[in-house]
Amino acid sequence: MTKNANDKLDLAKLRAHIGEKPRTKAGQVRQAWPDIRQLLDAGHSLKDVCSWLNEIGLQIGYARLSDYVCQLRRRDAVIGSPAQTFTAVDGRVAEAAGPHPLAHILEREKKPVGFDYNAEPDPKKLI
Numbered sequence: 724m725t726k727n728a729n730d731k732l733d734l735a736k737l738r739a740h741i742g743e744k745p746r747t748k749a750g751q752v753r754q755a756w757p758d759i760r761q762l763l764d765a766g767h768s769l770k771d772v773c774s775w776l777n778e779i780g781l782q783i784g785y786a787r788l789s790d791y792v793c794q795l796r797r798r799d800a801v802i803g804s805p806a807q808t809f810t811a812v813d814g815r816v817a818e819a820a821g822p823h824p825l826a827h828i829l830e831r832e833k834k835p836v837g838f839d840y841n842a843e844p845d846p847k848k849l850i
Contacts, residue, residue, distance in 0.1 A: 752791040
């Protein structure tokens with residue numbers, strides 16, 4: 724089996740686009756996110772960061788920037804949290820470390836829901 728030149732991906736061509744300005748505002752904010760995060764961590768207000776972004780050519784309103792920043796912080800929190808590790812045990816998948824991903828839902832399902840009517844109430848509990 725011989726490999727010809729067309730069988731290889733030209734990744735250099737793909738990498739050439741890394742420094743280009745993304746087409747969408749969300750992409751532009753994602754590209755600038757490390758710098759935006761540093762400015763916010765240094766104590767600068769989001770309003771100031773928004774005006775500085777507009778000065779450098781990223782035309783974005785405060786509300787939209789605030790939304791994107793919240794999304795990126797949530798993404799960082801998920802990525803930065805300890806990864807769930809799972810191992811196969813006897814053909815089953817068992818969680819090796821960390822809480823169950825749906826623990827809050829499982830806990831809520833244990834609690835009774837709604838109004839529990841008692842036809843014969845305890846007289847001591849009445850007013």
